Amino acid sequence: MREVEQRHVVGAILYNERGEVLLQQRDHKPNLRYAGCWTLFGGAVEDGETFDEAIRRELIEELDLEVLLTFWLDYECPARTVPGEVVTTNHVYVGQVRRDLNSLTLLEGQAMAYFTPEAAALQQLAFEQSWLIEQFYRRHNTLPAVVAAETAGKGMTTKTMTGVDAVTAIFEQAKTEGRAAFLPYFPIGYPTYDASLDAITAMAALGVDGFEIGIPFSDPLADGPVIQAATQIALENGMTTRRCLEAVRELRARGVTQPMLLMGYLNPILAYGVEAFVADVKAAGAEGLIVPDLPPDEGEFIAEVCQREGLALVFFVAPTSSDERIALVAQRATGFIYVVSLTGITGERKELPADLTEFVSRLRKQTRNVPLVMGFGISTPEHVRLVSQLVDGVIVGSAIVRAGKAGTEAVRTLTQALLEGLSAE
Amino acid sequence: MNEYINIHAANIPDERGYFGEFGGRFVPETLIPALDELTAAYKVAMADPEFQANLAHLQRTYTGRPTPVTHAARLSQRLGGAQIYLKREDLAHTGAHKINNAIGQALLAQRMGKQRIVAETGAGQHGVASATVCALLGLECHVYMGSVDMARQQPNVFRMKLLGAEVIPVESGSKTLKDAINEAIRDWVTNVRTTFYLLGSALGPHPYPMMVRDFQSVIGTEARQQILQESGRLPDLCIACVGGGSNAIGLFHGFREDEDVELIGVEAGGHSIESGEHAARFADPNIGRPGVLQGTRSFVMQDADGQIVNTHSISAGLDYASVGPEHAFLRQNERAYYTYATDDEALEALQTLSQTEGIIPALESSHAVAEAIKRAPTMPRDAVILVNLSGRGDKDLDTVIKALDSHA
Numbered sequence: 025m026r027e028v029e030q031r032h033v034v035g036a037i038l039y040n041e042r043g044e045v046l047l048q049q050r051d052h053k054p055n056l057r058y059a060g061c062w063t064l065f066g067g068a069v070e071d072g073e074t075f076d077e078a079i080r081r082e083l084i085e086e087l088d089l090e091v092l093l094t095f096w097l098d099y100e101c102p103a104r105t106v107p108g109e110v111v112t113t114n115h116v117y118v119g120q121v122r123r124d125l126n127s128l129t130l131l132e133g134q135a136m137a138y139f140t141p142e143a144a145a146l147q148q149l150a151f152e153q154s155w156l157i158e159q160f161y162r163r164h165n166t167l168p169a170v171v172a173a174e175t176a177g178k179g180m181t182t183k184t185m186t187g188v189d190a191v192t193a194i195f196e197q198a199k200t201e202g203r204a205a206f207l208p209y210f211p212i213g214y215p216t217y218d219a220s221l222d223a224i225t226a227m228a229a230l231g232v233d234g235f236e237i238g239i240p241f242s243d244p245l246a247d248g249p250v251i252q253a254a255t256q257i258a259l260e261n262g263m264t265t266r267r268c269l270e271a272v273r274e275l276r277a278r279g280v281t282q283p284m285l286l287m288g289y290l291n292p293i294l295a296y297g298v299e300a301f302v303a304d305v306k307a308a309g310a311e312g313l314i315v316p317d318l319p320p321d322e323g324e325f326i327a328e329v330c331q332r333e334g335l336a337l338v339f340f341v342a343p344t345s346s347d348e349r350i351a352l353v354a355q356r357a358t359g360f361i362y363v364v365s366l367t368g369i370t371g372e373r374k375e376l377p378a379d380l381t382e383f384v385s386r387l388r389k390q391t392r393n394v395p396l397v398m399g400f401g402i403s404t405p406e407h408v409r410l411v412s413q414l415v416d417g418v419i420v421g422s423a424i425v426r427a428g429k430a431g432t433e434a435v436r437t438l439t440q441a442l443l444e445g446l447s448a449e
Numbered sequence: 450m451n452e453y454i455n456i457h458a459a460n461i462p463d464e465r466g467y468f469g470e471f472g473g474r475f476v477p478e479t480l481i482p483a484l485d486e487l488t489a490a491y492k493v494a495m496a497d498p499e500f501q502a503n504l505a506h507l508q509r510t511y512t513g514r515p516t517p518v519t520h521a522a523r524l525s526q527r528l529g530g531a532q533i534y535l536k537r538e539d540l541a542h543t544g545a546h547k548i549n550n551a552i553g554q555a556l557l558a559q560r561m562g563k564q565r566i567v568a569e570t571g572a573g574q575h576g577v578a579s580a581t582v583c584a585l586l587g588l589e590c591h592v593y594m595g596s597v598d599m600a601r602q603q604p605n606v607f608r609m610k611l612l613g614a615e616v617i618p619v620e621s622g623s624k625t626l627k628d629a630i631n632e633a634i635r636d637w638v639t640n641v642r643t644t645f646y647l648l649g650s651a652l653g654p655h656p657y658p659m660m661v662r663d664f665q666s667v668i669g670t671e672a673r674q675q676i677l678q679e680s681g682r683l684p685d686l687c688i689a690c691v692g693g694g695s696n697a698i699g700l701f702h703g704f705r706e707d708e709d710v711e712l713i714g715v716e717a718g719g720h721s722i723e724s725g726e727h728a729a730r731f732a733d734p735n736i737g738r739p740g741v742l743q744g745t746r747s748f749v750m751q752d753a754d755g756q757i758v759n760t761h762s763i764s765a766g767l768d769y770a771s772v773g774p775e776h777a778f779l780r781q782n783e784r785a786y787y788t789y790a791t792d793d794e795a796l797e798a799l800q801t802l803s804q805t806e807g808i809i810p811a812l813e814s815s816h817a818v819a820e821a822i823k824r825a826p827t828m829p830r831d832a833v834i835l836v837n838l839s840g841r842g843d844k845d846l847d848t849v850i851k852a853l854d855s856h857a
Contacts, residue, residue, distance in 0.1 A: 321474075
């Protein structure tokens, strides 16, 4: 019996801020299937390429475009399948293009245009893409990336906002959508430098609200075993503070627009030089700092510099914090207050403390309008659901870092699940 | 700098735990209330005559204080210079000065109603001291110890277990004292409401450097009286080894206002300073720089990126990347001077003292003895050197045998 040949193609649903989809018109050539039809950008996966690499390559070849993409779905493609001989799987990505037609360069095909859903439906699209685009528009309400695109279309100005303003905007935006914000933690350099950037990019594409970007330190005394081990590996991979700042730059170049807060211990910052560090953080394109071994009463020398540069400096409150401490933190913190959910170090827990509601209401009396973001121990969609009803934002670290070991796909799957925990009422 | 700091003042550290620019409280917020509570309880206890009486009673009847000062006559004669005197902390119960602080803090824990004690240990001496006082006072004791240190201090591991303590091996980082402290702090953060952290050296966040110094200052207070009695004068030099620096700060405290008494701290020179394999924070400006480690700002051994580097010393008790903030302060103000002895010099000193005086010093203390051996011949016969013999060497026999074998 002959073996069935497996082929793979990739395609991208590229939409603009009005929700219109970008299509290209195929050449009018004899013998070309679907000649002259409108179609999605994309093409065949080449030998040795991953699907992610293939779609990135295709968009550069066809459009000279680098854009943040998220994998949406794959399906067996009937128009390119010959029963018993060839099975072709189409891997479909979605991504938002923030450029108008004039600023795009078409390198393949005879034309390109943005189509409204209605206009696209009137076209005879190549292959089964009419069905695909219909599916996309039917389901796009549940797609976080598209939800994020819609909010962007409504005039969210994250791109022009910097520093502490951008951080504050996270919570204003989430509030208008009646939900809490989601801010995952991921350290640079784990499991490798590239893989950490891929994981963060994948989470960005899923529409998380912001990031805590971990700078590894040899003695992370607020961290549990998962993050300890991960940051140790990152150090073994040669990560330095400087390299982490390069990573922020690279993430921005990849199209990650969400606010990023750098999370690192104090000594590497002192070694870098506080002034230089804050200036370079800003120049790299991050919005703020989280320093777990810096309580507010010791933090003035950094707070001053952050304030001058317009960066957020986040301080912590803990279940053990007295009213005086809470008031102090509320007064000094910019961007948000990091609420430690439990007495302990970072790391996954089966259950969260029972008295969180009481704790948060005690905080609210003192903190008024400074956003509260809870972290430590939050690791499941159910935790996220619980916590997101209490506070303005949720941080998940260890669980995502653990997924990071298994690869970008695992990070994506978990983040998607955690995001769903967030939106559940 | 431009402002005169009165290093003799009793109000060192200040309210925020600063010795000049060193010290402070750089810990996760969860611990700040516990440190506030501890500071307050400590102040009240120290002002309470009953607490002081309890402490003094245990020092006398349990620890065996005052420990004597011994004139090392044969050693002095052989060196042909200054007279060397030894403050015999090796004769304190459990065999080292660590018990002074452990008793003080454990009494405080009891007073604060904390039944669960966590401690870290390097050489095992502080772990043994903690396990001992916990047995004495009926407290629950958990000791974190790096697995590398456990291997080189087996007898102390067994002693702690015999005393009813749980010894928890630490496998992270360099698996030595620094990592044991990280783990003890993580435990404390987690169990802060029920747990007292019995920190063994004059480091960590405020109030520990102050509190440990105060509990250890009994060494210097006694020694000053004793040396006056024995030699009829104050010493020219006081020498002590410095890991975290609790035995040194305890000795120095007694002589701090005697400006003619030179105070010398001896760090671990390891294989050599040039090799980079040492724990001499003050001796190697390339890697020993001001920084923040484990709650306090002091001199820290670090790479250019601010990552803490691995240290080396033949003595587990000196094998630590940072140093108590008050030492950094005393050095900056030139009230104390810091030098180092290498592994080989310490080993040599251990044998010399054993053979001339019948006293086997701990490898840590041998670093101080090594400095006395260097200095004495250069000084007149009526000069006086006081060495703090912070612990006895029984725990080190394995290490010493191995080291001597490899040299043979």
